[in-house]
Amino acid sequence: MRLYTYFRSSAAYRVRIGLALKGLDYESVPVHLVRDGGGQFKPDFLAVNPQGLLPALLTDEGAVLTQSLAILEYLEEICPPPAAALLPADPLSRARVRALAQIVACDIHPINNQSVGKYLRGELGADEAAVGAWMRHWMARGFTAMEKLVDSQSDYCVGSHPTLADICLVPQMFNARRFGLDLAPFPRLVAIDETCQALPAFQAAAPASQPDAE
Helix, strand or coil, rough: CEECCCCCCCCHHHHHHHHHHCCCCCEECCCCCCHHHHHHCCCCHCCCCCCCCEEHHHHCCCCECCCCCHHHHHHHHHHCCCCCCCCEEEEEHHHHHHHHHHHHHHHHHHHHHHHHHHHHHCCCCHHHHHHHHHHHHHHHHHHHHHHHHHHCCCCCCCCCCCCCHHHHHHHHHHHHHCCCCCEEEEHHHHHHHHHHCCHHHHHHHHHCCCCCCC
């Protein structure tokens, strides 16, 4: 498999965690999102993913998959338990995991990503202080809900091992620290993040561990 990735892309970070948890080998193909106008807009990458977004996964069969949650569910299907289960066995817990993952992937991240920041600065004339305030507002709003929805007695978001929910949470916590969000109101999320960060799979997928890290 070949993963088109960028060390600081939280969506690509999610897929790197999933691949590591599953123990799957892959070739990493860095696509720089900022340099020279953004590698995601170059013709060679648009031929891979016409949406011009990361990540993209080239499967062993030669198919290209896009969108991090779809890729992660594909990994779950091709590499089911006893490999690390990204989704719980029972339907209710599976729905809870998907809901928590979607708070990050559907509600926080789409209005906090690099392209939104670029639009705020360029088209709307926002300065760095305003962009940072925007980012922190939407992260805090999503985290406030997640803090109440995660398991109160578990080391992870749902259940006794990391799932799709934790895979989405950890990269968003990285972004939260990057943009200076006060995490004191979210002690459960901080604790879950610390538990996950101690696992080898999460360490291997971390931005600082990537070959294109700056």
